[in-house]
Amino acid sequence: MTTILNSAGPSGAGTRPFSGLLSTVLLGPDARREHGFWRRLVATEPFRRPVSPASGPTSDERLALAHARLRALNGALDSAARPAADPRALAALHEWLAPVDPALATVAGIHYNLFLGSLLDHDADSPRDLSDYLQLRRIGTFLCTEVAHGNDAAAVETTATYDPGRDGFVLHTPHAGAQKFMPNTSPAGGPKSGLVAARLLVDGVDQGVFLLLVPLTDASRALPGIRVRRLPARMGSPVDHCLTSFDQVFVDRGALLGGAQGRVGGDGVFRSDTEGRRRRFLASIGRVTTGRICMSASAVGSARVTLAIAVRYGGHRFVSGSRSAPPVPVIAHRSHHGPLAEAMAAVFAMSLLHRRVLDRWERAAARPPAERETAERLVDIAKGWITWQARSVIVECRERCGAQGLLENNGMTELVTGIEGAITAEGDNLAIHSRAAAGLLFDAARATAQEEPAAGRASGDLTDLRFLVRLLALVERIWFDRAAARMARVPHGGPLERWNAASGPALRGVEAHAVRQAALAYESALAALPPGEDRERLDELARLFALRRVARHSGDLLAAGHLTAGQVDGLTDAVERLVAAVSGHLPELAESFALPGELLADWPIAGARYTDAYDDPGASWHTAPAGEPAGGQR
Template identity: 65%
Template sequence: MTPQPTPALPPAVTDALTAVLLGPDFHREHAFWRRLTTTEPFRSRPGATTTPEEQLVRAYDRLRLINRSLDSAARLASDVRALTAMHEWLGPVDPTLATVAGIHYNLFLGSLLDHDPEGRRDLSGALHMDEVGTFLCTEVAHGNDATEVETTATYDRARDGFVLRTPHAGAQKFMPNTSPVGGPKSGLVAARLVVDGTDHGVFLLLVPLTDADAALPGVRVRRLPARMGSPVDHCLTSFDDCFVPRAALLAGPQGHVGDGGEFAGALPSRRRRLLVSLARVTPGKLAMSACAVGSARVALAVAVRYAGHRTVAGPRGTGAVPVYAHRTHHGPLAEALATVFAMSLLHRRALDRWEAGAGEADRGAAERLVAVAKGWITWQARDVIVECRERCGAQGLLEHNGLAALVTGIEGTITAEGDNLAVHTKAAAEMLLSAPGRAADGEAGEAQEAPGGLRDPAFLRGLLTELEALRFARARSRMGAAPPGDALGRWNAASGLALRGVEAHAVRQAAEAFAEARAALPGGLARERLAEVERLFLLRQVGQGSGELLADGRVTAEQVRALPDLYEEAVATVAAHAPALVESFALPDELFAARPIAGPAYADAYDDSEGPWHRSPAHSAEEFAR
């Protein structure tokens, strides 16, 4: 079945779908950042080449331009919706800028504001960007196990301050942007707080690191080798008797050092103290999800446009056809469209839950959803971006078309703010112990046909709920069957299925977000288009788990046999509307102008003013005759 691309959607329909993807308050959350990316300092030049170091300097210049454009840097740092919107738009335009901006406004400035609600600390340098803020937690030997960092901050009573030391090579701070590039830097340093010989756990301290030219006394900074992805001045940073005053300690409910030099803290658990100090990592996960969502949208929009412009020979007698006419080409793009909608909806669901979380129990559940969403969204974004690059062939490999940078850039979001596998493993352990008991292996349920069967989204969502429960039940069963007394062995027996349960949980959350978004739309074309995308997403996810569902009696063999035809039907429907649906991403024309393959005249980017095709026909004929 060859999809016939439908006309552009009416503006009201496109706007309604944009609100589904980007939230109902587009003007407040997104308009500023969308407009900013279209201005001259943020535009890319087709064919222009810059070195990685020039790109890095440009990113810091742009960071200062952003700061001058803000009504209040403190307000941005305190508003998680503004922070995530910033990443949603800057991520695909300048990944280096998104990285350093997120570090400065969220991890650095946000942490300082959170730990000083009364405004006693002078933050004018960071607010006016006389200094750029950075964050030093990860060490060469310690990443996700932040409770084990080995940098020390020892209280010196004589000077009423702390002395920072790096005890060995493995304790060097790993990958913060601490070079003098971009101007003077200050950082929040995670270090073990030692008072009178007692280790009180990991706290943050505000430490000046560099001036405009070099590291300050007691601080050693060395640039790391170039890494894949966008250029950032990642460094190794160490401390040699670096002194900071007592006020440098970020104190709060996790503890403080009083005027008499005594340590006092309300939280008895060292782990809880660390979590309070590093609370800004959770908004950082939301920011990484936003970067991934924005990057996937851009990649998909470019690939869909190119697929409509690029022509190939069709079947005999039909002439040239767009590559998009082929199922082998439009099928993966339709699937990617459904995934991008799901990513966008899950991101907003996690953002809403995080903002709404009030009590400690609610906050814990919201934090876990943010973590699960970050892992699933960034992994899905990689799949989408790689698929879109491949659909653009050799053109997608050229830097000036913008896809190559997205392919490598997405890897940073997968690792930043907690490696995805470690983040999902933590969620798996929590959910394994807290999930309610459901049917395990050997306890088959009864397949139920909802009123609409496989055409009913409620039935498909129910199957996804069952799939999540089945995986956790089997993980618990495997854990129970493992030999007692071997905690690691019991976890290893269950962890594979538990991680698949986390994946199913993310999918189910996305499916529920689809249902809520569709229900919120009034009847009409926007709701119809969204329902079609939702259906493709649900059928794909159910199809991937159909073997498990069939084995457990949740679906029938007839239903499994029916899935491929229903899926193909959904692919054809979404593919027909995909060129119009990508308009709901609200991407500005200026973004496409900087990427030649996004326009029908992409071949003009390779024109040669001295090429023989520019000579007069007569001259060409004369040369040919000779």
């Protein structure tokens, strides 16, 4: 992979942030080049947060700030086309920007990945002038889903009818349900162009859904024939989500993004190397898969920042001890540090799985279609599991920070709501997990894969990570065997009845598959570390993560003969020992996230003097007359 960002980039934020082994584990062996630019960027002034506890900016002001930051980001790149061509850069962008400004991460991801990335992917043979989009004279957006078609976007009803007389296409929205739903298409931020997913009609024949490049707005209003209406405010980041419709809007033939999925020639004839309308649609929106990797990256970055803040706050928020004991930091209590220790194990697992998926997806680009499909399924599974895990971690950390965590100036509320967007974006988690479940259930290779152990090989010790990984593989097989058995009981039912019978356990199987992949990622990371304290810390995290998941299925494993009654009885003590071990190192583990000091300084509760953010210059302790004692603040 070539260097794609300005080598100088923004300055500041430390000199050796990625020197620790655990940082390398989390961010990859090439962390300095892959993440250094973005880490420095979020520490610069345009990306800093206000620390005042007073009322923050309005939604419109936050959206304006996100677009101003997008322009600052774009100006710092040596070429705006290069992030669009590099999934690692896109993932790193989301990993670092989402915790700072979820709205910025959203508009940047749409512009660089879904918009510019699609243009680059489909116009390789006949590249068009992209200068307006590279220089942000026009911001790119992506119009796929409709009011009546979300996860079934292949059924969109917006039409693009080929007009041979004018040698172009007429876009039209036939009814209310076909309005494009939630694209950021208002003039906010500047003029916009969009890639519109529409049903291509040539000589009255439906050829499937394709993308067309369409100018949408100028600096102040929608262009003729296009209606753009703001949707009600949504929870989370204040992006300008809109309803967008077309009334007989003409675009020339060059607007169609062609490729192997099809194109309309100069003779007005449609030709395609891809059989089937669904395959053509999937080829047209291929950038959605990269978008799912980016959603995982956003979730990983947001969970790491939230956990780091919670660990720091827990260390300097003191509570009363017993009657004769001095106050102690709240994190000293097992009820407080235990959930944070388990969150730490989960965050490392999420980070390692994200990198495992990113590596496989990058390698799959040059592999046969079957391998690409397997890699894409893992992307889908990881996106769902990681974003759901991130929500659990973020909510837990918010709660550990009490009322302080509810205040907007401490940053957590924005991340609590922001993760909900990642769970739904680029395909609802449940929908993409259901598709993955069907694939895994009917994948004959699953039963014979080398990672699937035979039942008799599960004897071992609960302190051995390899044994725990084997148990997790058995959990996965138990759930898919149950799904297959339930499906077999309705041999004469229709597809929906058969799937309904199997989907419950099959979805549990997908979750187990994700957990096993995360545990395998832990195993691989441990194998690459030399003996020493860092390896010990990672081993403790890995075993805590795996053991807690084994404990959740201990009844099934006991019933199947894979655990003994004595092992089940010992699970609680084994987990508690690991919680104690991990809790003793929470601050240094949080340091391995390599978060810049400038970023942490923008959240008041991340600092030991967090009460200073609430000081009152006009209060009595500052204004007592000379010679009289001023009030104190503890």
